[in-house]
Amino acid sequence: MSATGRVYLLSSNQRTSGDRRYPLRKWLMTPVDCPESPAELQYNLAHAATHEIVDRTFRAIQTRFRCLDGTKGYLQYSPERSSSILLACCVLHNASLQSGLDAWTLERTDPLEPPESLEQRPEDRDSLAEDLRKQLILKHFS
Numbered sequence: 001m002s003a004t005g006r007v008y009l010l011s012s013n014q015r016t017s018g019d020r021r022y023p024l025r026k027w028l029m030t031p032v033d034c035p036e037s038p039a040e041l042q043y044n045l046a047h048a049a050t051h052e053i054v055d056r057t058f059r060a061i062q063t064r065f066r067c068l069d070g071t072k073g074y075l076q077y078s079p080e081r082s083s084s085i086l087l088a089c090c091v092l093h094n095a096s097l098q099s100g101l102d103a104w105t106l107e108r109t110d111p112l113e114p115p116e117s118l119e120q121r122p123e124d125r126d127s128l129a130e131d132l133r134k135q136l137i138l139k140h141f142s
Helices: 003-011 038-064 079-098 127-141
Strands: none
Touching: 038 079, 038 127
16 A cells, blocks of 8 residues: 555544454554453454355455456566556456346355464554554443
8 A cells, every 4th residue: 555545544434454464553453352341342243243254255355356266376567556457356356246247257266365363563553543443442442
């Protein structure tokens, strides 16, 4: 994600979610490693449900647009260009769904990549992001 994109996410109070493979950031919410309260557990359940929807959507789009599925290599472009290609595929996918052209699409059944449990390195810890996640959990899951 570009620095401009991060500034937008932060300034507009928007967040994105990532699985355990990614470090917690102010703009990237990840699951709580060892939930200790019912609120943290509820947050993790909501996070997992959201992640499943995103994962299922990516599988459907990868099925429709084989340049995204990785079987013949990955997009050999800059992250910015790859983001534009992915966005175009999403727009075309939504347009085809709205036009009733989804009957031929068979969803991939294999998961994208199972998240590995990675131990967080000390330099990956972001105390401001941890505080933000705690506030989010208190506000929405307590």
